[in-house]
Amino acid sequence: MKLIVKDSKFQEASEILLKHFAGMPEEELEIYPEYTEKSGLKVLKYGTNVKIQYHQEVQYYRALGMVFGHVSEDFSSAETACTSRLGAMFDCSRNGVLRVETVKRYIEYLALLGMNDLLLYTEDTYEIPKYPHFGAMRGRYSKEDIREIERYAAKFGIELVPCIQTLAHLRTFLRWPVTEPMRDNSDILLVGEEKVYDFLEAMIRSVRASFSGKRIHIGMDEAFQLGLGNYLRKNGYQDRTGIMKKHLDRVCEICRKYDFDPMIWSDMYFMLAAEDGRYYNVPEDYEWKEEDRPDPEINLVYWDYYNASPDVYRKMVHLHKKLSGHMYFAGGGWTWNGIAPNYARALETTRVGTKVMKEEGADKWFCTLWQDDGAETPMETCLLPLTYFAECAYEKEVTMERLHDRMKELFGSESDDLMLLDQFDNFQPEDPHNLKSANPSKLALYQDPLLGIFDGQFAGKGLREHYRELADKLEVCLKKEMPKRTGNLLAYYQKLAAFLAEKAEMGLEIKSDYDNEDQERLRQWADKRIPECLEMLEELRERREALWMEECRPQGYEVLDIRLGGVRNRLESARNRISRWLAHPEEPFEELEERRVCFWPDEGRIYSFNRWEQIVSASNINEL
DSSP states (O other): OEEEESSGGGHHHHHHHHTTSTTOOSOEEEEEEEEOSSSSEEEEEETTEEEEEESSHHHHHHHHHHHHHTTTSOEEEEEOOSOSEEEEEEEOSSSOOBOHHHHHHHHHHHHHHTOOEEEEEOSSOBOOTTOTTTTTTTTOBOHHHHHHHHHHHHHTTOEEEEEOOSSSSOHHHHTSGGGGGGBSSSSSBOTTOHHHHHHHHHHHHHHHHHOOSSEEEOOOOOOTTTTSSHHHHHHOOOOHHHHHHHHHHHHHHHHHHTTOEEEEEOHHHHHTTSTTOOGGGSOTTOOOOGGGSOOTTSEEEEEOSSOOOHHHHHHHHHHHHHHOSOEEEEEEOOOOSSSSOOHHHHHHHHHHHHHHHHHHTOOEEEEEEOOHHHHOSOGGGGHHHHHHHHHHHHOSSOOHHHHHHHHHHHHOOOHHHHHGGGGGTOOOTTOTTOTTOOOHHHHHHHSOSSSOTTHHHHTTSOHHHHHHHHHHHHHHHTTSOOOHHHHHHHHHHHHHHHHHHHHTTHHHHHHHHHHTTOHHHHHHIIIIIHHHHHHHHHHHHHHHHHHHHHHBOSTTHHHHHHHHHHHHHHHHHHHHHHHHHHHOTTSOOHHHHSOOOOSSSOTTOOOOOOOHHHHSOSSOSSOO
16 A cells, blocks of 8 residues: 655654555555644545544554554544543563564554553663663663664654653662662662762763653652661661652752653652551541642652552542642553463553543553563563553543454454453452452462472362363464464463463372372373473473563563573472382372461462562572
8 A cells, every 4th residue: 555645744654554554455545634723533534535633643643543444444533532641651670671673663553552652661771871780781771772762752753751760669770789888778779878869860861861852750669668778877767758858859950950850650658648658548638748748840640550449549639639730640551460461450440540530630641561570471461451541541431342443453463362361360250350460370380399389279279270271262362363473472371371281280289199199190290291391381481582582682581581490490300309209109208298288368369479589489589
């Protein structure tokens, strides 16, 4: 297809997006873009002529996606956007630093969805001159990388917003011995120390040299132990809200020096105000002291990926309005549940949260795509919740049918196929939206085959059969025609489901066979079943590595490699231990003599536990 766009600024990007749509008819399409003061867009297609009215530049590209999806028919459509800023935050700090080409592809996706912000979350994965340890061996972005991304985003009317940390979440930098004078503790900077502000100025100066926009997200979240480490020894106990306020004022002063308008996560103001220190537990009638309030021009980011109650969202919006006249809402795509995405929770919290934002007139939103505990879930899984999030800004109500149609129209993927990934963790009927974020797939993958911490919890849950059925469903999906990336993603998860079908109840079965003195079944484990699992694991590892290397820079993959290597080694050790015991069955098999206990008191439920080092063993890994 040949495009003739009657406004040259849209021509190049329009042709780029056309490449996403295969099998287009051989014809010439004339497109007439027209700016309108009204929020939203209108499309009118008649024959080979298309008129697109848009309010935001990116909305032209959203409309263009509709045209490509219905290129063989005449149609008209109109949408009103309830947001002035709509974006996605990509986590590039939890080991998976997205390749520049990957980020460019996501920029194209954002354009098709009508999202005008890309927030690049980089704790220490960018360069700061004179601080060579910052981001060392972490796959950090160079200034040239960021400028290339920003230029590409600008083609589609998308602003690239730097998201950094200026207080906490700096553990990977503060691990280096040269940072000792700047540490309050292992994760938090030493507030009040001049060396810290020299460092922060160098940080913000470096960001200014890479990014051209005025907005900057400076973090400031989850500094739970602020003022309680080296700060306490140096200064004695100080009011922690006051510590936070002084530090924020100082950092904002640096931001303004470099012509940045800062925004921060709001949680520390709430956690310090709540009696129990919990973000969402501040009473609705709470009033902050005047001296404790942030600068009224600061943009506060209210993050909430957890609640399914409209009342919670409504209360939190009202409290934020007391603190600042400027608020962003950050929802969540739940790409951080463990090994697989938690789609059910993402869709439900997005549905409820965005509905309240519309009612309250909160018109700046972005969807966070975190990668907690090592980026184990491929970022490609974000496409389904991200599409749903975007549709909530343009539609009064987003049905699963609407989500299916948009995924198929824009990306060629079946949402029903992708929703199968939700079944890795979501199969407990008492929690249909998996609001407790149960992640049995991660627990089953990593726990020890002879010393399974979660075996007591898994008993009677039917995990083997569940994952066997899921593997079969995914195998059926793979017979369909689909985009290569979707096929590679589903092929990896099919291998994972098949592997979990064998490993999830392995510990329970081996323990039962030992207790029943069934040496023949134990011999089958050593001679056949564990070796078969090892072959499956190698296929799984190869697929995961291929996904990672296409999506992210290689730095950081070593963590997944080590983890999957640990699974392999412990399976081999279990096989060897069983074989040795079978040679001397009169001796006790010490690991299997111990009674299994439940991890959680509620034996009927599996909950969330997303710390690898505490899943693999009850022994000490990361403490003295």
